[in-house]
Amino acid sequence: MHDVAMFTPGPTHIPLAMRMASISRLTHHRSPEFTKLHDRIHSGLQSLFATGGRILMLPASGTGAMEAVVANVVEPDDTVLVLAAGKYGRRWAELCRTYRADVRLHEVPDGATFDAAAVERALRDARPRHLFLTHCETSTGAVHDVRTLAALGREYGATVVADTMTSIAVEPFHMDDWGVDFAVTASHKGLMSPPGAAFVAVGDQAWERVRPAQGYSYWNFHILRASALESTVPNTPPTTTLFAVGAALDAIEAEGLTQVWERHARSAAVCRAGVGALGLELFPRSAPSNALTAVRLPERVRTDGLVEELHHRFGFRVAGGQGGLKGRIVRVGHIGAVTPLQLMPVLTALEMLLLERGLDRRPGTASAAMAGELWDGLAPGRAA
Amino acid sequence: MHDVAMFTPGPTHIPLAMRMASISRLTHHRSPEFTKLHDRIHSGLQSLFATGGRILMLPASGTGAMEAVVANVVEPDDTVLVLAAGKYGRRWAELCRTYRADVRLHEVPDGATFDAAAVERALRDARPRHLFLTHCETSTGAVHDVRTLAALGREYGATVVADTMTSIAVEPFHMDDWGVDFAVTASHKGLMSPPGAAFVAVGDQAWERVRPAQGYSYWNFHILRASALESTVPNTPPTTTLFAVGAALDAIEAEGLTQVWERHARSAAVCRAGVGALGLELFPRSAPSNALTAVRLPERVRTDGLVEELHHRFGFRVAGGQGGLKGRIVRVGHIGAVTPLQLMPVLTALEMLLLERGLDRRPGTASAAMAGELWDGLAPGRAA
Structure with a gap:
């Protein structure tokens, strides 16, 4: 029996x-x-989102928080522009359609990022009431330039909504400075806690974009805000999970948010070095996220059952591709408590499996490259 | 510091x-x-709900599961009959209004139960498409006769939806035999687990009452069912909480569900005996639930801050009244892991506080009466 390690x-x-x-x-x-506990989490999350706005806490998965934002800002027939480059970008579009918006989907291939000029043209054409973004597209491993995209949206008068599920406490994000109105995350990502709590940060100016109360609903931001102002929540919260989030915020503050971001950047650099040394390609065409490394599976070797075998034989849980990317990529997460050194055994185990399946490399190739990258990162004056 | 005990x-x-x-x-x-884990919980909950139907698992509080049912069965302008005798009964009405139903509210005073003949008249008048019930009205401590009320609803062709939040694994409930189409509960009641997971049991015949898919939504039962058929859930589930639920189901099965119900009945009887001996009245006019004992606060003595003081000085957490009942009742829960003997210190602490505030009783009155009730319950051949 392995004590499973979650990557x-x-x-x-x-x-x-x-x-x-x-x-x-x-x-x-x-x-x-x-x-x-509420107030500790509230102020801690304000720091992580970099906002003076209010944090709403929901007993839900991240998708629940996404639906909550859509339910509270999208009115029927609103024109919305959704930028999608993967599963989670498209989810915004699906949700907006359910709430009967006029959805303009600006889509680029999975793994690609957005061209600012093309997005500006889409904004000029659509003049949307709301713009929906994804910071880290977890399905492809790409990070999107929310800073530039949000500024464009703001320029065209759109409410800016960002899915920051996998970027909060992972990559730099500055909600107020970047002009983001609504941002969402969940307890089981950078917050290193059990799944079950989701958070919506609402910018101070964003309240005017919240629909008037539509009656009693689990998602109703007016009800959630009234409770938040009294340092509580309207429905039974996942208290045990919130105690974990409180402890995670303590840990993040003790390490320092900038240091946390840097650690994720180092983990990502080390992981990419191992992948590159194995001759494998990253899936994102540019801008790979620091949250995860999505690796294109080699076509020359058999890769079926790779993710499962990595778990059964070595005790490492990584993710495969979702939807159309199933069987085409492997996603190694390095979010939260992961350190660069902890990634060496994971990539070495992956290397072993690929060697068995016919990859032509000397054993230890990945780990040697990773150690080299680590060493470069440690030495002062050298590039990380 | 007290290790807080939750009652x-x-x-x-x-x-x-x-x-x-x-x-x-x-x-x-x-x-x-x-x-x-999914399948263990699925079959375990089928036993607790007493249904052959499907169990849907949601990352949500109990209210989320209530909204999910309403979102999936209520179409705009549907006539719905809601039976309400407290806060949670009225919540069904609020939710149905949000989903633009034509809501007929059959309301009786908080703490009362329903007269079957009056309910039948309401059904005959309204001919509702759906009937919404509450099994245990947690805000008042009354248990409602779901068996009779559901049969009436079924007779008039209504979908029968029951809030069984605080009755599952507490009081006898027989979903299929009683003709209930949808029933909801949550992880933090009789399932003795952290809050964060909610469950909807859908009777086999009830699927024809589920609206056609309205697009992608967190609540969409079609999506939830498709996942359930593959032994999973569509969105990240509160896995740690579900492991607890799995352990709770093991514990309930080891004790035996009938024995679990009997233990709750004994706890309730013992608690009521203590309350009665103190000269206090139960809040429910009839049919007190076995889940909690709601006690009318005496008018002769000062009772402000009583709930808080019970916590600070003695380490027992009980609940006050909600909404209009704030300051008027105290609610002592005896759900889940509570045993009759564990209630003696709680009632004794409450007795101490009331004595200090001027209640005229000999110290030990509550515990003596509770021990007497326990003794009667233990002796074979005597009434429990």
Whole structure:
């Protein structure tokens, strides 16, 4: 039996400190302890989103938070522009259609990023009321230039909504400075906690884009805000998960947010070095995310069952491709508690499996390259 | 510092076995381990709901599951009959209004139950497409006769939807035999687990009452069913919480569901005995639930801050009243892992506080009455 190590791009590894925090006490959500926990998470997440706006907490997965934003900002027949380059970008479009928006989909191939001039043309043509973005496209491993894209959206008067699920506490994100109105994340990504809590950051100026109350609903931001102002939530929250989030915020603050971003960048650089040394290609055409490394599976060797075998024989859980990318890519997550050194055994195990299946490399190729990258990163004055 | 003991009617105490189960392993929801966990929970909940129907699992609080049912069965302008005798009954009406139903509210005072003849008249008048019920009205402590009410609804051709949040694994409930189409519960009630997972049981015949797919949505039962048929869920589930639910189902099966119901009945009887001996009245006018004992606060003594003081000085967390019942009742939960003997210190602490505030009783009155009730329950041949 292996104690499974999670190198998936969410849910991610939950360090023992967060697991213990989640179960070491019980509380009721109508209590002073919960108020304290609420406020600690509220201010901690304001720092991570880099916003002075309000953080709404939902008992939901990340998709629930996405639907909540759509339910609260999209009115029927609103023109919305969705930038999609993978599964999660397209999810915004699906949700907006369900809420009967007039959806203009600006789509580029999976793994690609967006050309700012083309996006500006799309904005000029559509004059959308809302613009939907994805920061890290978890299905492809690409990171999108939200800063530039949000500025364009703002320029054309659109509400800017960003899926920052896999980028919060992973990559630099500056909600207020970049002009993002709504951003969402969940507990089981950079927050290193169990899945079950989702968060929506609402910019101070963004409230005027929230629809008037449509009656009682689980997603209703007016109800959520009224509770948040009283340091609580309207429905029973996943308290054990929120205790873990509180502990994760402590850990992130102790390490320093900039240092956390740098660690993710180093992990990503080290992982990419190993992949490159094996002669494998990254899936994203440019701008690979620091959250995960999506690797194109080689066509020369048999790769069926690779992800499962990595788990059964070596105890590492990585992710395969989703939807149309199933069987075409492997996604190695390095989110949250992962350190660059911890990635060496994962890539070495992957190397072993590929060698068995006929990849022509000397054993240790990946780890040697990774150690080299680490060494370069450590030496002062050299490029990381 | 007290290790807080939860005697609230949800969230409830989480035994160490369930807490440990929740954190002792990590898994991804696209994995054979998760398939196993899904199927274990699915069959376990089928037993608890007493249905051959399908169990849908949602990352949500109980209210999320309620909204999910409404979103999936209520079409605009559908006539719905809602039976309400407290906060949670009225919640069905609020949700149905949000989904633009023509809501007929059959309301009785908080704490009362329903007269079958009056309900039948309401059904005859309204001829509703759907009937919404509450099994245990957690805000008042009354249990409603779902068996009779569901049969009436069925007779008049209505879809029968029951909130069984606080009754599953607490009071007898027989979904298929009673003719209930949809029933909902959540992880943090009789399932003794952290909050964060909600469950909807859908009777086999009930699928014809589910609206055709309205597009991609977090609540969409068609999407949830397609995943359930493959032993998984569409969105990242609260896996740690589900491991706890799995452990809770093991514990419930080991004890025996009938024995679990009997234990709750004994706890309730013992708690009521203590309350009665203190000269206090139950809030429900009839049919007090076995999930919680709602006690009318005496008018003769000062009761402000009573719930908070019980927590600070004695470490017991009970609940006050909600909404209009705030300051008027105290609710002592005896759901899940609670045993009759564990209630003695709680009622004794409450007794101490009331004595200090001027209640005229001999110290030990509550516990003596509770011990007497326990004794009667233990003796074979005597009434429990």
